[in-house]
Amino acid sequence: MRRVGSVIKIKPDKIEEYKRYHASVWPEVLKKIKECNIRNYSIFLKDNYLFSYFEYIGDNYEADMKKMADDPHTQKWWSIMKPMQEPLPTRKSGEWWAEMEEVFHLD
Numbered sequence: 060m061r062r063v064g065s066v067i068k069i070k071p072d073k074i075e076e077y078k079r080y081h082a083s084v085w086p087e088v089l090k091k092i093k094e095c096n097i098r099n100y101s102i103f104l105k106d107n108y109l110f111s112y113f114e115y116i117g118d119n120y121e122a123d124m125k126k127m128a129d130d131p132h133t134q135k136w137w138s139i140m141k142p143m144q145e146p147l148p149t150r151k152s153g154e155w156w157a158e159m160e161e162v163f164h165l166d
Contacts, residue, residue: 066157
C-alpha cells in the first residue's frame with residue numbers, strides 16, 4: 060500500500076463553493092476513485108491550503124492515475140475544481156496538486 064499526500068492552494072473566494080461540491084461528490088467520480096484503487100481518501104483545509112491524503116492499494120499507480128484522468132466524469136469534475144485552485148510554484152512538472160514527501164508514519 061502506498062500513502063499519498065498532496066497540497067494545493069484554494070482561492071479564498073472559492074472555499075465555500077468547493078466545500079459545497081465536496082459535500083456531495085458525483086457518484087461517477089467516487090466510483091472511478093475506487094476503481095483506480097484509491098482508499099481512505101480525505102481532503103483537509105487550512106489557511107487557503109488543501110491537503111489531500113489517500114492510500115493506493117493497486118500495483119500500477121501510473122496506469123490507474125491515467126485511467127482516472129481519462130474518465131469523462133472525472134475530467135468534467137476537474138474542469139469545475141481547477142479554477143478554484145492555485146497550484147504551488149514548487150510542484151513537479153506535470154503535477155497539479157504537489158505531491159508531498161512522507162517523513163513520518165506510525166501504524
